[in-house]
Amino acid sequence: MHTFGEVSRDRFMKTLAGYRVPDPGTQPNLLHPPYASSLKRAPTQPLVPIPYTLSEITGPSFAPDLVSPSASDLTRQSKGEPLGERIVVSGRVLDEDDRPLSNTLVEIWQANAAGRYLHEIDQHDAPLDPNFTGAGQAITDAEGRYRFVTIRPGEYPWLNHHNAWRPAHIHFSVFGPAFCTRLVTQMFFPGDPLLPFDPIFNCTLDEKARNRLISLFDWETTVPLQALGYRFDIVLRGREATPMENK
Amino acid sequence: MSPQTTTSQTVGPFFKLGLEWLNCDNLAGAGVSGDRITIHGRVLDGDGAPVPDAVLEIWQANAHGKYAHSEDTQDKPLEAGFHGHGRIATNATGEFFLTTIKPGPVPGPRGQEQAPHLLISIFMRGLLKRLVTRMYFPNDPQNASDPILHCVDPARCATLIASSAADESGALEWNVILQGPDETVFFDLGL
Numbered sequence: 001m002h003t004f005g006e007v008s009r010d011r012f013m014k015t016l017a018g019y020r021v022p023d024p025g026t027q028p029n030l031l032h033p034p035y036a037s038s039l040k041r042a043p044t045q046p047l048v049p050i051p052y053t054l055s056e057i058t059g060p061s062f063a064p065d066l067v068s069p070s071a072s073d074l075t076r077q078s079k080g081e082p083l084g085e086r087i088v089v090s091g092r093v094l095d096e097d098d099r100p101l102s103n104t105l106v107e108i109w110q111a112n113a114a115g116r117y118l119h120e121i122d123q124h125d126a127p128l129d130p131n132f133t134g135a136g137q138a139i140t141d142a143e144g145r146y147r148f149v150t151i152r153p154g155e156y157p158w159l160n161h162h163n164a165w166r167p168a169h170i171h172f173s174v175f176g177p178a179f180c181t182r183l184v185t186q187m188f189f190p191g192d193p194l195l196p197f198d199p200i201f202n203c204t205l206d207e208k209a210r211n212r213l214i215s216l217f218d219w220e221t222t223v224p225l226q227a228l229g230y231r232f233d234i235v236l237r238g239r240e241a242t243p244m245e246n247k
Numbered sequence: 248m249s250p251q252t253t254t255s256q257t258v259g260p261f262f263k264l265g266l267e268w269l270n271c272d273n274l275a276g277a278g279v280s281g282d283r284i285t286i287h288g289r290v291l292d293g294d295g296a297p298v299p300d301a302v303l304e305i306w307q308a309n310a311h312g313k314y315a316h317s318e319d320t321q322d323k324p325l326e327a328g329f330h331g332h333g334r335i336a337t338n339a340t341g342e343f344f345l346t347t348i349k350p351g352p353v354p355g356p357r358g359q360e361q362a363p364h365l366l367i368s369i370f371m372r373g374l375l376k377r378l379v380t381r382m383y384f385p386n387d388p389q390n391a392s393d394p395i396l397h398c399v400d401p402a403r404c405a406t407l408i409a410s411s412a413a414d415e416s417g418a419l420e421w422n423v424i425l426q427g428p429d430e431t432v433f434f435d436l437g438l
Contacts, residue, residue, distance in 0.1 A: 016318075021437035022252040028375035035257075037373030040293035044426050047435035050398050053355050055366050056436060058316035059306060060332035096249055109265025117261040121300075135265045171258065171265055179306050179366055180436045184377065186256040203375050204254045213254055235250040237437075 018052035019180050019237040020096060026209035034199035036160050052180065059179040062105045064139050072138040074150040082132035084113025084151035086227040089187070089215065092144040093174055096238030100144025106234075107173040108148060110134045115154030124156050149227065155194055167194035167201060176236040187232045188214045255376035255438065260300055262370065263336060272335045274305070274347040278328040281310025281348030285418045286382070286409060289341045290369070293426035297341025301371040301423075305333035305345065307364075312351030321354070349384060355394045362389035362396070369423060378433045382421050383408045399432050406431045 030042035075082055089108075093101045111117050111134060114126040118133050134153075138146040153168050169186040176182065188195060195201055195214070204210045212235075221229030258266070275283050290298040308314045308331065313323040315331045335343045347365070355361040362383055369378040383390055385408055390396060396404055406429065409421035424431050 019437070026251055027255055027438065030375060030378075032375055035373070035375065037257075038375065039373075040296075041298070041371060041373030041425050043378065043430055043433050044293075045403075045430050045432075047433050048399055049435040050395050051356050052436070053361060053395070054314065054319060054353050055306070055308075055361065055364070058314040058319055060330065061316065094250060096252060098249060107265050107269070109261065111261075117264060119261040119264050121260060133264070135268070137268070171256075171262070173258075173266065179368075180438070182304070182368060182377065183253060183255060184258050184370060185253050186259075200257060200259075200375070203256075209251065209254045212251070213256070233250070235253045237252050238249075 016052065016054065016057055018057065018240045019178065020240050022237065023206070025205035028203040032199065032203045034161075035203060056180045057178045059177060059181065060175060061103070061177075062139065062175070064103060067105070067137045067139050072136050072146070072148050074132065074134065074136045074148065076149075077133055078131035080131040082112065082129050082151050084129075084132075084154075086149065087152050088147065088149055088221050088223060088227045088229045089170065089232060090145065090147035090218075090221050090229065091215075091232040091234065093140050093146065093176070093234045093236065094144050095176075095181075095236050100140070100142070101176055101236060102140050102142045102144055104140045104144075104177070105175050106138045106140065106146045108136045108150075108170050110150065110153040110170040111156055113151050113154050115156030126154070126156065147221075152189070155192075160199060165194050165197070167192040167198050172232075172234060174234055174236065181236040183234070183236055185234070186213060187230075189230065190214055190217055257372060257375050258302065258370040260372045262300075262302055266302055266334065267336065269334050270336065271333045272345050274307070274329070274331065274333050274345075276328045279309070279326050279348055281350075284347060284349055285416075286345040286347070286421055287412065287418055288343055288421045288423065290337050290343070290371075290423040291341060291425065295427070297337070298371060298425070299337055299339045299341055301337045301341075301343075301369060303333075303335050303337075303343060303423075304368040304370075305335070305347070306366040306368075307331050307347065308350040308353045310348050310351050312353045312363075314353070323351075352389055357394075359392070359394045360389065362387050362393035364393075364395075376438050379436050379438065380423070380431055380433050381407055385410055385419065403430075403432050
């Protein structure tokens, strides 16, 4: 049982089931000195534990028609085809009890094949692609599945330390059923030689947890003559047993 | 073995590309009842410098104190046009602006009522996982008995309560201070 200071969460949760706390080491600390930007932005005071209330176990939901089916194909958002290697990135959004999370919004953004973002503050000397925005959205189906068609993003340099390069990655944003299940993460690619040197990928102590951010090459979703498939499942926090079951 | 929660990673500097399409700085659309309020604030880093690349997400109940969510089973009205979710980015000077309605009180632990509040998630480059905080309303008599404010060191409670803007516009001001003596209280939700 997780305790919040002197007050156990169980004592608070008389009628509402909360969400389970991830295993120690499987989530990053806010301060991670190798990631220079965390130094002036991570809070210095300890986070204040609070019980879950109706406020935290509710959260936004979105109508399935918010997102058009074409929003998940990043290779067909312009008149021409983007440059680079076409890939299919798909997977499931589920909870820690292996239950599919249907109708949840998945948003992605990424660099183009040359490692350049369509963003005014990206000054990397690599070409923009007029046929690639690098943004997409999907709503998971009844089995929690999503599927994007996109371009394999390029690696790119950044200023964190001397000769710093980000491994190829795609940013993922997922809501899940509650305020407390909201998650933003990054998906990486298998065999990327930059992974061991990336302070962001390595911010999580637990090696297995880190490695779950690496997508799997997948024959099943590879489209013959079209695109290699990569699979990336996203797991959101599981529900605690209800107090009635508990006690 | 059951799966484990995916590790959080930073939104990085380029999140606008993927998140801006869903920006919403007005939660008080037509047909939504309640007192209109505007909130203005800034996000400041450990040097007191404005953070021009933060995104805040808001989650709140409607004026009756009901959330637009299936697990809120209270017998209270819910207008069709009210969703309770906002997403706003800071501008070049670290400022953000939000128009919404003041939420009603919602149930808290052990049958206690919670004072009206907004839940806020904060994402930015440099944050490997989001920060979670709340904004309460100035001079609300329920603040004194709010069960969440009671979890907070009284000396730091003021960081969670907006103030009335000096210009008598009726607007509220609420800042997010990431570090230092006036550091905003951020909550541990087990993230």
